[in-house]
Amino acid sequence: MNAGQHTTRRLAARAGQSICRSCRESISRNNYATAAAVAVQSEDQVSHAIPPVAQASPSTAYAINAGVVLSRPPQITRDLHPFESAFFLYQKRLNERLALPFSRYFYFKKSTPADLEWKRKIKQRLTPARDIGRYKGYGEEAWNDEVLVGAKESDLQWQVERLLEDAATDGRATGEAEQKSAKNIERELFEKPMPRRTEADEKNDTKSLNRALQRTLYLLVKAKDGKWQFPEDRLNDENIHGAASRIITQCGGLNMNTWLVGHVPIGHHQYNYTKPTKLPSGLTEHGAKTFFLKARIMAGQANLKDNKLGLKDFKWLAKDELQKEVDESYWKSVKNMLAER
Incomplete structure (x- = not known):
């Protein structure tokens, strides 16, 4: 006995009615055929529910x-996002802190022209990197060195101008007597980057x-x-x-x-x-x-x-x-x- 017959008998028992043998046999024979007919009918209903596609006229x-x-x-390159500008500035200042205990005699021999020029430039710069502002690593205010929001040091154009200013000088004080040389002339004629705004x-x-x-x-x-x-x-x-x-x-x-x-x-x-x-x-x-x-x-x-x-x-x-x-x-x-x- 299949599930359909069980369902039929339960319904009949609830209604207080009995089902004859011929009815039970017909239910048994038509069980699968009825399910197939219902499936076909549902497919036809779905197909009729779909609107026909409008076809363009041949003309x-x-x-x-x-x-x-x-x-x-x-x-x-594209303009930097404010977060990117702040992050790059932070990296530059962090590298400056790491380079603070600079052993110049490892790179420059004492009393050589290169050593004298480096000392003149560091005296004028007061910091290894002029483009991001002065860093005072020693002293009572060494802790107070963060760049404030809106500070000029965080502006990209200001950094570029400071780098150009540093490249155009040799570290000598203003008004200091010096004789022009080929090296000094070359410093004055260095190429400057083109502006981003034309x-x-x-x-x-x-x-x-x-x-x-x-x-x-x-x-x-x-x-x-x-x-x-x-x-x-x-x-x-x-x-x-x-x-x-x-x-x-x-x-x-x-x-x-x-x-x-x-x-x-x-x-x-x-x-x-x-x-x-x-x-x-x-x-x-x-x-x-x-x-x-x-x-x-x-x-x-x-x-x-x-x-x-x-x-x-x-x-x-x-x-x-x-x-x-x-x-x-x-x-x-x-x-x-x-x-x-």
């Missing part, structure tokens, strides 16, 4: 465009590639309809890679040394026309789909003077700046293609 069409995400990669940063010149050197900049153009977007054009009996190469030349001119990174699109954007267009072939064009290829600029600059795409203006913008210029729907399509830095 519906979309234009295929090729777009170019032309970028200039970062030229310098003139284009100060003027916020968005057409310059010499701006935001620690960020990735993207070429954004103003199309005929006044919208800002990446350079794009319709395919003309060519593949997407060939179209992208053509678009770069027709958009920015020949004065750009560029490189198309690959042949596979990195993203796409679809938009519908406000009014469908009837094509000569009888199809109705409802919109366009733009597939973007990635490219890099190594040298040169964009020039829209003789462009053949009807572009009105251009800008080199970082990702957060680009978001403010393009439409919301366009931004949702392209944001994941762009680098944060």
Whole structure:
């Protein structure tokens, strides 16, 4: 006797009714068939619950465009996070503490020019490392040597200026008589590092590639309809890679040394026309789909003077700046293609 028969008998006993032999045999025979029928019925119900997929009409069409995400990669290292700056300053000061008992006679022979120059410089510096402030390792105030929040010693530009000042001096006191030598002239002509902020940063010149050197900049153009977007054009009996190469030349001119990174699109954007267009072939064009290829600029600059795409203006913008210029729907399509830095 199976579980179905036990269940039937228990239900009948509870209801005070008896089941005839023929009924019991029919229940026994139809036990598995009934379960299979229920399973089929549930599958049919699930299949009917799924809505049918809307298929596009054979007369519906979309234009295929090729777009170019032309970028200039970062030229310098990124700006340090405040925590990183504080940690590096802590490391420098810790190394200075470890170097305090410096045995100069191990490195410089006594009374040699190198030894005299070292003594002059340490007398002027008052510390082995001028760029991070003076460290008084001995005395009653030796314990009170932590850098306070907002102190000038923690500023990176202040540290650079102190290092340049130290490199330009030989340790002699101001006004001390000395005769110019080739060595002194060489000290005055040492190379100084370029600033991290350029003139284009100060003027916020968005057409310059010499701006935001620690960020990735993207070429954004103003199309005929006044919208800002990446350079794009319709395919003309060519593949997407060939179209992208053509678009770069027709958009920015020949004065750009560029490189198309690959042949596979990195993203796409679809938009519908406000009014469908009837094509000569009888199809109705409802919109366009733009597939973007990635490219890099190594040298040169964009020039829209003789462009053949009807572009009105251009800008080199970082990702957060680009978001403010393009439409919301366009931004949702392209944001994941762009680098944060």
